[in-house]
Amino acid sequence: MQDVEMTSIENLKSDWDSLESALLHGHRIDPNLYVEYDVKRGLRDSAGKGVLTGLTEISDVVAYDLVNGRQIPAEGALYYQGINVYDIVKGLQGRKYGFEETVYLLIFGKLPTKQELDMFLGVMSELQELGGRFVRDVVMKASNGNMMNAMQRCVLTLYTYDENPEDISVRNVLRQCLELIAKLPLIAVYSYHAYRHFRKDDTLLIRNPKKGLSLAENILLMLRPDGEYTELEAKVLDIALILHAEHGGGNNSTFTTHVVTSSGTDTYSSVAASIGSLKGPRHGGANLKVQNMFADIKAHISDWTNEGEVADYLRKILNKEAFDRSGLIYGMGHAVYTLSDPREVILKSFAKDLAQEKGMMEEFALYELVERLAGQLVMEQRRLFKNVCANVDFYSGFVYSMLDIPQELFTPIFAIARMPGWSAHRLEELINANKIIRPAYKYVGTHTDFVPVEERV
Template structure:
């Protein structure tokens, strides 16, 4: 080893030590006494103590209900989801012999009514024309700086589309509509091409780029572009189309759609707004939850010998709840919802199609395991946490299983969610631009301490130790006990 290399190594050691000191300072500085949130009645997560969301806006785009109001009281009920006032169950039931369910849903969310035959035909013509991604964009943007997280790749590509737009900052409804429809049409290509780019440049696999075909539904084109031979069954395309319909919109309060409202209220461009919403959806507490469910079931299948044995499956679920198994979080992923109580209508519908797909794929044994876990988990969570509210499975419970049966790689699970949610974000962005005209700016109360400024010579040279960082949360716990 040369003298220069030794010197560089020593410098790196010093730098690591200095950065470690900065990390200690960071952890100690940003810790707020949890009792203060109670004292000042802070609605953490914009939810009250009962878990009900704080009213921050109005919308006509969709309605999400899990209760019936009877004699002034909220009584738990089967979940209902409405797109522009129409029950999503009725939308799905009407699509038996039609393949453009998602496209009809996009039209409904954007324009407030279901299209007639002529309106749908004109709309599809516009969408097919907007689908194209230039070879230059694919080569210079999609193929560059590939990475495993396709959500980040989608953000980068969406932001770069700003540079390809002749009028990117115009936030008139007409221009935003044009941008929104382009993004709805192009996002599937961006996601699938980004995945192929990652597999080629990072995994040294064969690269193939297939253009979408006019006349095919968006769901069909995703499968066409994704698969090496571009083949798929009618049921596979139908199930993916239904999954897109169910994920297209879910009220203005979900994290990514609220992000759309917040960022839109600043007056920024469409590309910045969409990129921010994609960043929100990426999180495991939001759109990334379906991947967590899939990983959890992989773990269950690896540790439970008899998938049909209720006692054995229940015992392992207890281990998960007690933080003794899987990721030690104590969570059974895919269970529970902020609004729905007795059932999530999206899960009920998707479960039906998951069963049909499992029958076609010969995977009924795995489907039965999902059903068994669903039947046990809600009761176990409710009992262990002493909850009054019922715990039902949410849409993420079966979506990962469905995507796996469709041959969709895990890297695309959350991007498929983003593709589906793009029309919902777009409808809410247009609603925000049309009606609110006021920047969203909630309040945060300052609970720190005002201190006198000290010169460099007056400042203490004391260093923060590991004990200081560990002592702070214990101090908060003691104060909380004292107040009780």
């Protein structure tokens, strides 16, 4: 059936070319009109700063100091419910439930007491069950080559397994969100195993999570054939999950959460929409781009320690002469942060520890060298006066690779981490807003008369 459909499409190639040409001609907007009407493209002002569209108490992204009414670039800071993420990571040293404590903080607005944490861990452990029928009938059937699409399908199907899916009361949505936080790791890992088995003829491995393990530990346990991992591996993944858990209400997938939630729709539809947003290479898929870029750099540079050779190749990338010819050095620059991305700074330190354990310090040194050279080269190339820093995607893919996480799961791991942030924002939207989000678009076309088909040219 598929071969017949493909042949039919190829036979109609000229027709599709005509349709594409008509589409492009009919929808091309003069870019000067955006300036004329002061349209905030991408909901950003002329300086690239996000347009204020809402209020939140969940997290704060700080990139400037305010001095005498002027914004002065500063080292980046990220706050979860008012607590600096540096302090969260430092305070959780030696504890394996860091991500779970962060989930509690984001959703309930405070760090849990010992008693509250024990209760919460018990609840999350019970919600972790996915059910053999769901795994067999949903995850294993119609395996998907893209795990983000597989996750969307599974999340939407969970709607039919919910006895009360349309209830958007705070109590019910909280229950649904906690269930999705607990179940998303199983959905992602099992979807990957199904893909490997049915599409790559690999051995099918489905291992249940263990009670008493952290979410990070269970991901490694379920993913690896032998189920083994080191304490440092679990800790680094736990930290990566914490750093990706939340990043303000304005990032694309979280804003999607607010927009879709404001329509009054169900939790599963809201989460599926946010996963779809995160899938995009301009958002959650950026760490994979960084990994592919470094594979290309390694293949074309003979001496990883030679600054001149590395700089020359980076210039080729910027000049659209190398890698994917986009002119971008992936992992460099951020829409908000200027001098540094705090998530990158923290993750880099753990990446170094893991590289030492894995015997991969040469690769880590290459990452450091590219980071040091790329910012200055981008500023020179684009004639920018604003500092260009590395963002969290710069090291996250490298960390995942050292953890033997397959590239197909890079963005799903991001989705697993961001699920608590989406949950907190969905609940915040439901509690505080009763108005659908509906921005305006300026019509810039022309009104014309209807012409009968016989008279059209």
